[in-house]
Amino acid sequence: MTSLVFFCGHAGTGKTTLAKKLIGPLMKASGKPFCLLDKDTLFGGYSAAAMAMLTGDPNDRDSPLFLQHLREPEYRGLIDTARDNLELGISTLVVGPLSREVRERRLFDYAWLGIARDVRLRVVWVHVAEETARQRIVERANPNDAYKLAHWDEYRQRRFVPSGAICDDLLMFDNSAPTQADYDALLARIVG
Template sequence: MSLLVFFCGHAGTGKTAIAKRLIGPLMKAAGTPFCLLDKDTLYGGYSAAAMAMLTGDANDRDSPLFLQHLRDAEYRGLIDTARDNLELGISALVVGPLSREVREGKLFDRHWLGVAADVTLRVVWVHTSEEAARQRIVARANPNDAYKLAHWDEYRQRRFVPGGAVCDDLLRFDNTAPTAADYDALVASIVA
C-alpha cells in the first residue's frame, strides 16, 4: 500500500515538526517506506536565488510577485516529486501550506495529482490560533517570514479554516498543545 500524505496549513502551525515526528511511526504503522518532501527544503534555495534576481530580496517569499510567478511552480514540482516516489513504491509525506489547493479540493483529485487509484490519499490540515502561529513565526526568526510579518494584516486575510465539502475527507490536527495520544490518533487516522 502506498500513501500520499499532505501536511498543510498556514505558516507557524508546525507542519514540518509534526511530519518529522510522525514519519517513523507512520512507516511502522503502514509497513511502507516514506520520503519526506518539504517545500521549503526542496525549493527554498532556488526560490531565494530567483527572488534575489527579480527583486533584490532573497527572502521575498510572500509578495504578490512570488505568489504570481513562483508559488504554483514550487507546488507542482513538489507534487511531481511525490508522484515519482509513489511510482517507485515509496510513500510520500508532503509538507507545505497548500492552502489554495485545499480550498479548491485539488489534493483529493487523483487526476490533478496524477496518482493511481491504489494510492491512499490523506490530507492533514494543521492549525493553531493566529496569535500562536504569529508567536512561532517570530520565535523561529526565519528571514523568509520577513514579508509576512511586515505585512501581517495583509497576510492574515489569507488565513482561513477549511469548510464545506472539502472537509469531508480532511483530517484536522490542532497543534496548539498536542499530547502523545493526539499524535497516536493522527497516525491511526492516516493509516486507517
C-alpha cells in the same frame, strides 16, 4: 499499496515538525518506507535566488510577485516529485501550505495529482490560533517570514481554517498543545 500524505496549513502551525514526528511511527505502523518532501527544503534555495534576482530580496517569499510567478511551479514540482516516488513504490509525506489546493479540494483529485487510484491518499490540515502562529513565526526568526511579519494584516487575510464541504475527508489537527494521545489518534486516522 503506497500512501501519499499531505501536511498542509499556514505558516507557524508546525507542519514540518508534525510530519517529522510522525514519519517514524507511520513507517512502523504501515510496515512501509516513506520519504519526506518539504516545499521549503526542495525549493527554498532556488526561490531565494530567483527572488534576489527579481526584487533584490531573497527572502521575499510572500509578495504578489512571488505568489503570481513562483508559487505554482514550486507546488507543481513538489507534487511531481511525490508522484515520481509513488511510481517507484515509495510512500510519501508532503509538507507545504497548499492552502489554495485544500480550499479547491485539488489534493483529493487523483487526476490533478497525476497518481494511480490505488494510492492511499490522506490530507492533514494543521492549524493553531492566529496569535500562536504569529508568535511561533517571530520566535523561529526565519528570514523567509520577514514579508509576512512586515505585512501581517495583508497575510492574515489569506489565513483560513477549512470548514463545511472543504472538510470532507480532511484530517483536521489542532497543533496548539497536542498530547501523545492526539498524535496517536492522528496516526491511526492516517493509517486506517
